[in-house]
Amino acid sequence: MARDLDHRKYQAVIVSPRSYFVFTPLLASTSVGTLEFRTALEPVRHRDRRLQFFQGWGDKVDTEKKELEIEEAVEDPMQGRALVADRHEGRDEDKKIEKQKGKIFKMGYDKLVIAVGCYAQTFGTPGVKEHAYFLKDMGDARKIRNRLLSCFETAALPTTSEEMKKQLLNFAVVGGGPTGIEWSAELHDIIKEDLSRFYPELAGKSQITVYDVAPTVLNMFDKKLSKYAMDTFRREGIAIKTSHHVQELRRGTPTHIEQQGEVKEGATSYTLKLQEEGEIGVGMCVWSTGLMMNPFVEKALESKVKRHPKSQGIMTNDRLQAKDPNDKVIPDVYALGDCAILEGTSYPATAQVASQKATWLAKRLNKGDLENKGFTYKDLGAMAYIGNWNAILQSQGGDISGRVAWFIWRGAYLAKSVSWRNRILIPIYWAINAIFGRDISRF
Secondary structure (H helix, E strand, O other): OOOOOOOOOOOOEEEEOOOEEEOHHHHHHHHOOOOOHHHHEEEOOOOOOOOEEEEEEEEEEEOOOOEEEEEEOOOOOOOOOOOOOOOOOOOHHHHHHHHHOOOEEEEEOOOEEEOOOEEEOOOOOOOHHHHOEOOOOHHHHHHHHHHHHHHHHHHOOOOOOHHHHHHHOEEEEEOOOHHHHHHHHHHHHHHHHHHHHHOHHHOOOOEEEEEOOOOOOOOOOOHHHHHHHHHHHHHOOOEEEOOOOEEEEEEOOOHHHHHHOOOOOOOOOEEEEEOOOEEEEEOEEEEOOOEEEOHHHHHOOOOOOOEOOOOOOEEEOOOOEEEOOOOOEEEEEEEOOOOEEEOOOOOOOOHHHHHHHHHHHHHHHHHOOOOOOOOOOOOOOEEEEEEOOEEEEEEOOEEEEEHHHHHHHHHHHHHHOOOHHHHHHHHHHHHHHHHHOOOOOOO
16 A cells, blocks of 8 residues: 555555564465465565664554554564564563663654554463464465475385374464465475475375365355365365364373374474364364454553454544544554454455455545545455466356466466566466475475
8 A cells, every 4th residue: 555655645554563564365375385476475674765664573552642662673583484472471570670671652643544464363271372383474385395305205204103203294274274285285296296305214104184164165266166275175185174172282192192102202202182183193283373463552542543353453434544432533543454343234354355445545635636436446356366277267158177277366466466576476487386386395
């Protein structure tokens, strides 16, 4: 949105703890080496110097004084990783010290656009916050790639027992939405096309399982496409276990295997405890179960905004103006993205909705006609990659599945990339990996 604003009328200032924008639809590809990390990143700082950026966390908003309180985040230890809890959780004293040292500063505003996004949802499941692998930021993708290759390298060692090999090569994916399904598909591809060649002795020993509490996966698609995806997965050897409930995730081997003494110390695996199956040893658990509201909405805005009773998102009118608890518009405060809910609608929390809102608001502010026709969402369809050069596409023009949908899927994400640099780099890396295979070095 900041780049779409007319800089002759507005001085755009971005405040964010991240100095880059992540194109999240490509994270699954980067996590397995189909694309390199840089292809999914765009720096916030732009050659156009009229756009200002401060790397920090928004801590408080004073809507009467039109003032923000910001905490510096240049040395943020959570840089590049999925956020699952308030960063100040358990460190109130540290926050006081930071303020005394001058690490917190204030900034005024004329118009405020709140687009803070959401955190990864863990539902308070024990051990998930500490041991699960998420896929929300670039650091998560790097962490997943390193762990994946580490599992295969460890399993290839002659000192690793057969039981430990079985656990290390057992990959669990919790969440049957597009992110979980696409990552499972990308994992299947790298194992089938690359890792099976580099580790022939481990061929056929890996297992991918998708767990979901719902009775089906990809429930945002119609039943025909969802069934097609499930059938494709099962044909490729990917297990889908619906109506399953995760109770715990911990480091170490399952209790019954430890008691049998089948695994000696050395390699590290995890234990996933399911209500339906008990304890299962896994090499990695990728967690993708939806979103939880950003603590900023509760703590920084306190009781200043009206919030959705279920998601706790900021309620807005069709001009994207934030409302107060008395249902009145808060002057010059707007909200969009995953943290905002347009009153009277049920738009999905997707990048497509956020992008359309941002473009609409920038145009309205540029033209100064905010009070004219309100925002309306145009559904451009939904896509998901399901592996082996196949995808599914649901749109108003009809449903498509298979190789044709895969070409459309790649073309759409290429076109949606923010910069021309990445629009050039992405097809180059696709071609390199198609010819020479994925890079499996760990660094």
